[in-house]
Amino acid sequence: MKKAFEVKNRAVVDAAELILAEIKAIGADEGETWVSHNILTELYYELGKISMVRTVFSDKVSIKLLKDKRKGAVTLNSFDPVDIKQAVAEAWQASQSAAPDEAEGIAELQENVSFSSGREKPDLDMMYQQLVGLLADVKSDFPKISFDSIGIEHNHSEKVYANTNGVRLSDDVGLYQLSNMFVAKDQDKSSSFNYFGTVYEDPSERVTDSDRVRRVFDDTQQQIETEQFEGSFVGDLVIMPGCLENFIWYVGDTYLQDGALISGTSPWKDKLGEQVSSPLVSFSLVAEHPDLPGASQLSGDGYVAENMSLIEGGVLKNFSLSRYGAARTGLKRSANNGGTFVFDRGETPLEELIAGVEKGILLGRFSGGNPSPAGDLSGVAKNSFLIENGKVTKALSEVMIAGNLGDMLRDTVAVSQERENSGYWLLPWIRVKNVTISGK
Amino acid sequence: MLQDHLHDFVTKHGFTGYTELRAQQNRNRSVAMLNGSLVSNSSGISKGISARVVKGGAYGFASATGYGEDPDAIAQVVNAASQNAAFLDHHVQRGQTDFASVQPFTRKDGLEQDVAVEQSYLLGMVDDLDSYIAERFPKLLSRRVFARVLDMEKLLYTSDGVVSHSLVPRSNVYIFMTAEDKDGQPVELYKVLGGYGNFLDNFKNAEEYFDKIEKQHELLMQKAEGVYAKPGIQTVILDYDLAGILAHEAVGHTVEADFVQTGSVGGPMFGKQVASEKISLVDIAHTAFGELAPVPVFVDDEGTPAQDQMLIENGILNGYMHNKESARKFGHQANGNARAYDFSDEPLIRMRNTCIMPGTDKLEEMIASVEDGYFMTDMNNGQADSTGEFMFGVPMGFEIKNGKLGKAIKDTTVSGVAFDILKTADMVSDTVSWTNSGMCGKKQMIPVGMGGPAIKVKINVGGRA
Numbered sequence: 001m002k003k004a005f006e007v008k009n010r011a012v013v014d015a016a017e018l019i020l021a022e023i024k025a026i027g028a029d030e031g032e033t034w035v036s037h038n039i040l041t042e043l044y045y046e047l048g049k050i051s052m053v054r055t056v057f058s059d060k061v062s063i064k065l066l067k068d069k070r071k072g073a074v075t076l077n078s079f080d081p082v083d084i085k086q087a088v089a090e091a092w093q094a095s096q097s098a099a100p101d102e103a104e105g106i107a108e109l110q111e112n113v114s115f116s117s118g119r120e121k122p123d124l125d126m127m128y129q130q131l132v133g134l135l136a137d138v139k140s141d142f143p144k145i146s147f148d149s150i151g152i153e154h155n156h157s158e159k160v161y162a163n164t165n166g167v168r169l170s171d172d173v174g175l176y177q178l179s180n181m182f183v184a185k186d187q188d189k190s191s192s193f194n195y196f197g198t199v200y201e202d203p204s205e206r207v208t209d210s211d212r213v214r215r216v217f218d219d220t221q222q223q224i225e226t227e228q229f230e231g232s233f234v235g236d237l238v239i240m241p242g243c244l245e246n247f248i249w250y251v252g253d254t255y256l257q258d259g260a261l262i263s264g265t266s267p268w269k270d271k272l273g274e275q276v277s278s279p280l281v282s283f284s285l286v287a288e289h290p291d292l293p294g295a296s297q298l299s300g301d302g303y304v305a306e307n308m309s310l311i312e313g314g315v316l317k318n319f320s321l322s323r324y325g326a327a328r329t330g331l332k333r334s335a336n337n338g339g340t341f342v343f344d345r346g347e348t349p350l351e352e353l354i355a356g357v358e359k360g361i362l363l364g365r366f367s368g369g370n371p372s373p374a375g376d377l378s379g380v381a382k383n384s385f386l387i388e389n390g391k392v393t394k395a396l397s398e399v400m401i402a403g404n405l406g407d408m409l410r411d412t413v414a415v416s417q418e419r420e421n422s423g424y425w426l427l428p429w430i431r432v433k434n435v436t437i438s439g440k
Numbered sequence: 441m442l443q444d445h446l447h448d449f450v451t452k453h454g455f456t457g458y459t460e461l462r463a464q465q466n467r468n469r470s471v472a473m474l475n476g477s478l479v480s481n482s483s484g485i486s487k488g489i490s491a492r493v494v495k496g497g498a499y500g501f502a503s504a505t506g507y508g509e510d511p512d513a514i515a516q517v518v519n520a521a522s523q524n525a526a527f528l529d530h531h532v533q534r535g536q537t538d539f540a541s542v543q544p545f546t547r548k549d550g551l552e553q554d555v556a557v558e559q560s561y562l563l564g565m566v567d568d569l570d571s572y573i574a575e576r577f578p579k580l581l582s583r584r585v586f587a588r589v590l591d592m593e594k595l596l597y598t599s600d601g602v603v604s605h606s607l608v609p610r611s612n613v614y615i616f617m618t619a620e621d622k623d624g625q626p627v628e629l630y631k632v633l634g635g636y637g638n639f640l641d642n643f644k645n646a647e648e649y650f651d652k653i654e655k656q657h658e659l660l661m662q663k664a665e666g667v668y669a670k671p672g673i674q675t676v677i678l679d680y681d682l683a684g685i686l687a688h689e690a691v692g693h694t695v696e697a698d699f700v701q702t703g704s705v706g707g708p709m710f711g712k713q714v715a716s717e718k719i720s721l722v723d724i725a726h727t728a729f730g731e732l733a734p735v736p737v738f739v740d741d742e743g744t745p746a747q748d749q750m751l752i753e754n755g756i757l758n759g760y761m762h763n764k765e766s767a768r769k770f771g772h773q774a775n776g777n778a779r780a781y782d783f784s785d786e787p788l789i790r791m792r793n794t795c796i797m798p799g800t801d802k803l804e805e806m807i808a809s810v811e812d813g814y815f816m817t818d819m820n821n822g823q824a825d826s827t828g829e830f831m832f833g834v835p836m837g838f839e840i841k842n843g844k845l846g847k848a849i850k851d852t853t854v855s856g857v858a859f860d861i862l863k864t865a866d867m868v869s870d871t872v873s874w875t876n877s878g879m880c881g882k883k884q885m886i887p888v889g890m891g892g893p894a895i896k897v898k899i900n901v902g903g904r905a
Binding site for chain 1: 475477478482483484485503504505506524525534582584618625626628671673698699708784786820821823829832833855857883902
C-alpha cells in the first residue's frame with residue numbers, strides 16, 4: 001500500500017534525521033542513509049525435529065556522504081547518537097582519501113512516500129501449526145522425502161531512506177518466508193538435495209496446497225534412482241521455472257547490470273532496442289504484482305521502483321542500471337534494478353513443449369560456475385531427467401551441460417503456458433536447443 | 441576491542457540451565473576500483489549479543505544489536521532466549537537431559553592482531569595496484585581491484601564455565617583482469633592475495649605484488665589464446681586450489697554430522713574405503729605444518745576446545761565433524777566445529793580448514809606422467825550435494841600432451857562424485873598450499889580455509905563437443 005511519507009517507529013526517523021544533520025555539520029556536500037529496525041522470528045526444523053525458536057532484534061544503518069564527488073560510506077547497527085557521530089566521521093575520513101568520481105551523487109528530490117505490506121507481528125503458534133502440517137502432509141503424501149532443514153520466518157522491517165536533497169521514503173514490510181533443504185531416501189540410496197523457497201503473507205496457508213511444492217517433492221522422489229550415460233550430444237534443454245530464475249540472474253549479471261556495463265564487458269552494451277534473443281522471450285523486473293509479495297518497491301539507491309520490461313519479444317528494452325551505473329555509462333537510469341522477475345507465459349502447453357524434444361534434458365537445477373564475461377557457462381544438471389522422443393524417461397546423475405547464455409536465449413524455441421510462483425518470481429518452463437550435454 | 445561486560449552479569453546472575461552467551465563484533469572494510477574509478481569505499485561494524493538456551497532438548501535463541509555494560513539489556517536477550525526455549529519445550533516435550541558438563545577454562549586467542557587500519561591505507565594500496573596494472577597493461581578490456589577486511593571478534597561465556605575471547609582477522613586483495621580473445625570475446629582471470637592477518641601485516645607495500653600481477657597477466661594472455669577443453673572423463677592434475685575445494689565441497693559437507701543424519705553419502709560409507717590409500721583428509725582446527733591455518737579456531741561457539749578432526753585416513757572414512765548434540769548422538773567426541781558467523785547467528789556444524797595431506801610425488805613428475813589430459817590450476821566456485829556429486833568452476837588450466845604442458849584452456853567446469861574421483865587419485869604432490877579467502881554458505885556464511893597438494897585424478901570435464 002502506498003501513502004504519504006509516514007513512519008510508525010520514531011527511533012528510525014530520528015536516527016535518519018540525525019545522520020543527515022551530522023553529514024551536513026561535518027561539511028559534506030551531499031549524503032544519504034538507510035535506517036531500519038528489524039525483528040526476525042524463526043521456527044527451525046532440522047534432523048527430524050523442530051529444534052529451535054530464534055528471535056533477532058536488529059537495527060541497521062548505512063551512510064554515504066560525498067565531498068567534491070569523493071565518496072565515503074559506512075554501515076553500523078546502532079542508533080546511538082555517539083555511534084552515529086563516530087560513523088559519519090569515519091565516512092568523512094574515507095571520503096578525504098578517495099578520488100573524485102563525477103558519476104557519484106544521490107537521488108533527486110521526488111514525492112516522499114511510504115509503502116507497507118504484510119503483517120507487523122508474527123503469529124508463532126500459526127507458524128508452528130504450519131510447520132507441523134507440512135511435516136504431516138509430506139510424511140503422508142511423499143514418504144521418501146527427508147528434510148535436512150526447514151525454516152519458517154517472519155521478518156518485520158521498517159526502513160527509511162533519507163537524503164540531503166530532501167528525499168524521504170519508507171517501507172514497512174512484514175512477510176513470512178519458508179526455506180528448506182531435503183533429499184528423497186530409500187534405504188541407503190538418496191537423491192541429490194533439493195529445495196524451494198516461498199514468500200507469503202498468510203501462515204495459515206497449507207504449504208502442500210501448492211502445485212509447485214507437490215511437483216518438487218514428487219520429482220525429488222523420482223530422483224533416488226538415477227542413471228548416467230556415456231558420451232556427449234547436442235540436444236535440447238527444458239528449463240524448469242526454479243532453475244530458470246538462476247539463469248535469469250546470470251543474464252542480469254553478465255549483460256544488464258552495473259558491473260558488466262561499467263566494465264564494458266557486456267556483450268549487449270550496444271544492443272539496446274535490438275533483437276538479442278528469440279521473439280518468444282519476454283521478461284520484466286517488477287516492483288508491484290498481486291501475486292508477488294516479495295517484490296521490493298524501493299530501489300537500493302533511493303527511488304521508487306516501477307515495473308519495467310527488460311526483454312520484450314526478444315528485443316532488449318532496458319538495462320538494469322542504478323543511478324551510479326547510468327551516470328558512469330551515459331545510459332538512462334533504470335526504473336527498476338531489483339531482482340523480482342516475471343517471465344511472460346508462452347503459447348505452448350508444457351506437455352507439448354516436452355513432447356517436441358527428440359533428445360534432451362528436463363533441467364531442475366543447475367550447479368555451475370558463474371558465466372564468463374562472454375556468457376559461456378558449464379555445470380552439472382542436478383535434479384534432472386532425460387527426455388527421449390518426447391517422453392521423460394529417467395532421472396540423471398553426472399551429466400554436464402555447456403553453452404552460452406546469449407546463444408541459449410536466441411535458441412529458445414518454446415515457452416510454456418504454465419508458470420510457477422514463489423512469491424518473488426513468476427516463471428515458465430522454456431525449451432532451448434543446441435546445448436552440449438555430456439555424460440561420463 | 442570488545443570490553444568484557446559479560447563477566448559481571450554472569451557473576452551476578454549466573455545461568456539457569458544450559459546457556460551460551462556471546463558478544464560479538466564483525467568489523468569489515470571494503471574498497472573497490474573498477475577501471476580506475478572507486479566504486480566501493482565503505483567500512484562497517486556488526487556488533488551485538490546473543491544467547492542460546494537449551495531446555496529439555498529444545499533450543500531457544502535470541503539476539504539484539506548493541507552491546508554495552510547495561511545488565512538489563514543482556515538480561516533481556518537471555519530471557520528472550522529462555523522464553524523461546526520454553527515455548528518450544530512446551531510444544532515438543534522432548535525431555536532430553538542437558539549436555540554433559542565440561543571442565544571450565546578461560547583462554548584468549550588472536551587478540552594481539554587487533555591492529556587499527558585506516559580506510560585511507562586500503563585506498564592507497566588498491567590505487568597503487570590498480571595504477572600499476574593500468575600503466576603496464578593499457579590494452580586490457582577492464583580491470584577490477586578490491587580489498588576486503590573482516591575481523592571476527594567473539595567473547596563467549598557458557599554455563600559450563602568456559603570463557604573464550606578470540607579474534608580472527610582476515611584481509612585480502614582481489615585482482616580481476618579482462619582481455620579480449622582473438623574473436624573479440626572477453627576472457628577474465630582473477631587472483632586473490634593475502635589471507636589470515638591484519639591488512640597492515642599482509643600488505644606492507646604494493647611493489648611486493650607486482651610480480652604476481654605480471655604473472656597473472658601472462659596467464660590471461662595465454663587464456664585469451666586458449667582452447668576449449670574436451671568434454672568427458674579426462675586425466676586431470678588438480679592443483680592445490682582445486683584439491684582444497686574438493687576436500688571442502690565434495691567431501692567435507694558429506695561428513696558434517698548434520699548432513700550425515702539427513703542422509704548424505706558419508707553415512708553408509710563410514711569405516712569404508714572411499715579414496716585411494718594416498719588420500720588422507722583432515723579438518724584442521726588452528727595449526728598445521730608448523731603455522732596457523734587460514735581460519736584458526738581454538739574454542740568453538742559452544743565452548744568446545746578445538747582439535748583437528750581426522751575425516752579420511754589413508755583412504756578410509758573414519759570421522760565426522762560434530763557439534764555437541766551430534767557428538768552425543770553418535771557417541772563421538774566433539775572437536776570444535778560449531779561456529780556462528782554473526783552475533784545474531786546460532787552455531788552450526790561448520791568446517792574450519794579442510795586439507796588433503798601431502799603425498800610424496802613431485803609436481804613435475806605428475807605432469808610428465810600424463811599422456812593426454814589437463815593441469816587445472818584455479819577454481820572460482822564450487823557446489824556439492826549430499827550424494828558427493830560436485831562441480832567446480834575452472835577459470836585457468838592447461839592441456840597436457842605427452843607429458844608436457846600445452847595450450848591454456850578457457851573457462852570450464854569439472855564434476856564427479858567425490859569418493860569415485862578420490863579413488864582414482866594415483867599421485868599426490870609433496871607440497872601443500874592454502875586457499876585463504878573462502879566463504880562457505882550453509883544457512884549462514886562463514887570464513888573457511890581450504891588446502892591441499894596437487895592430485896592426479898580421472899574427472900569429468902565440462903568442455904564443448
